[in-house]
Amino acid sequence: ATVAQLADWNGTGETSDGHRVKVYGNVGSPADAQAAADAGAEGVGLFRTEFCYLDASDEPSVAEQRAAYTAVLSPFRGKPVIVRTLDAGADKPLAFLSPEAEPNPALGVRGLRVAFDRPEVLDRQLEAIAGAAQDSGAEVSVMAPMVATVEEAAWFAERVRAAGIARAGVMIEIPAAALSAREILDVVDFVSVGTNDLAQYTFAADRQLGAVAKLNDPWQPGLLRLLKLIGDAAKATGKPAGVCGEAAADPRLALVLTGLGLTSLSMNAPAVRSVGASLASATLAECESLAEAALATSDPAAARAAARP
Numbered sequence: 001a002t003v004a005q006l007a008d009w010n011g012t013g014e015t016s017d018g019h020r021v022k023v024y025g026n027v028g029s030p031a032d033a034q035a036a037a038d039a040g041a042e043g044v045g046l047f048r049t050e051f052c053y054l055d056a057s058d059e060p061s062v063a064e065q066r067a068a069y070t071a072v073l074s075p076f077r078g079k080p081v082i083v084r085t086l087d088a089g090a091d092k093p094l095a096f097l098s099p100e101a102e103p104n105p106a107l108g109v110r111g112l113r114v115a116f117d118r119p120e121v122l123d124r125q126l127e128a129i130a131g132a133a134q135d136s137g138a139e140v141s142v143m144a145p146m147v148a149t150v151e152e153a154a155w156f157a158e159r160v161r162a163a164g165i166a167r168a169g170v171m172i173e174i175p176a177a178a179l180s181a182r183e184i185l186d187v188v189d190f191v192s193v194g195t196n197d198l199a200q201y202t203f204a205a206d207r208q209l210g211a212v213a214k215l216n217d218p219w220q221p222g223l224l225r226l227l228k229l230i231g232d233a234a235k236a237t238g239k240p241a242g243v244c245g246e247a248a249a250d251p252r253l254a255l256v257l258t259g260l261g262l263t264s265l266s267m268n269a270p271a272v273r274s275v276g277a278s279l280a281s282a283t284l285a286e287c288e289s290l291a292e293a294a295l296a297t298s299d300p301a302a303a304r305a306a307a308r309p
């Protein structure tokens with residue numbers, strides 16, 4: 001987008017012909033949340049709660065968690081926010097949750113998997129989130145990280161509803177979940193795609209390893225084809241499917257994601273305005289043609305070239 005377009009963004013995520021694609025912020029602290037609000041984010045698409053506890057040696061109490069979450073959510077009173085339950089393990093170990101050394105931590109007991117053995121930790125977090133929803137006045141939804149199957153999604157949604165939280169969703173960041181997006185959307189209220197992990201697991205390429213970074217390119221046609229399945233599932237069910245991985249921060253890819261049927265994009269604060277302005281520069285039909293052209297290619301460079309205006 002040009003500088004003039006950036007200045008012109010009116011703060012509502014939509015294509016030039018009025019198709020809504022909400023532009024949200026990714027946050028992990030009160031400072032991030034303030035930055036996202038100042039940048040014009042319409043809400044929060046990913047609150048990484050584990051960022052509050054990277055240095056904690058013991059599980060924080062419900063009251064401590066409630067206060068910490070309220071501090072992050074307060075700039076979004078009356079706005080939609082998606083709080084992610086603790087995504088401990090692999091690149092983000094938490095001292096009070098992460099298992100003993102595993103041979104392959106990225107494939108081990110991480111994310112929601114931790115909660116199957118220790119559901120009481122999840123239930124305490126949900127209680128704290130429900131309290132923070134009241135205290136902050138934000139419209140809170142909750143989602144789980146690292147969900148692989150429909151059964152796991154249904155298990156999580158039931159616990160969220162039992163905690164009195166109205167909206168339960170899951171992240172799609174494991175290829176098996178992308179392949180079952182339709183069936184998962186039947187048991188939850190929304191999904192959100194974590195393209196960082198979805199790329200890592202799709203290409204079997206460690207997201208922290210520079211030597212394989214080329215594979216983890218969000219323009220890889222193989223990844224775009226999985227994203228299409230998720231967009232199709234959103235259209236078929238009428239339920240929201242967002243993207244909250246790094247891919248959502250690329251203004252041109254934002255048009256492709258819109259064309260694939262994704263319904264919200266969540267990113268770090270500095271990218272909010274350029275993505276909002278990019279969306280306003282194209283019609284939905286143009287986004288759909290860009291998506292079709294990118295999907296028909298065989299490598300990321302060709303996909304990028306195909307999605308040029």
Ligand code: PEP
Pocket residue numbers: 046048087173193194195196197198244245246
């Ligand atoms: C992702 O995997 O894309 C994601 C948004 O979650 P995180 O980066 O916290 O793993």
Ligand code: MG
Pocket residue numbers: 145173194196197
């Ligand atoms: Mg992830």
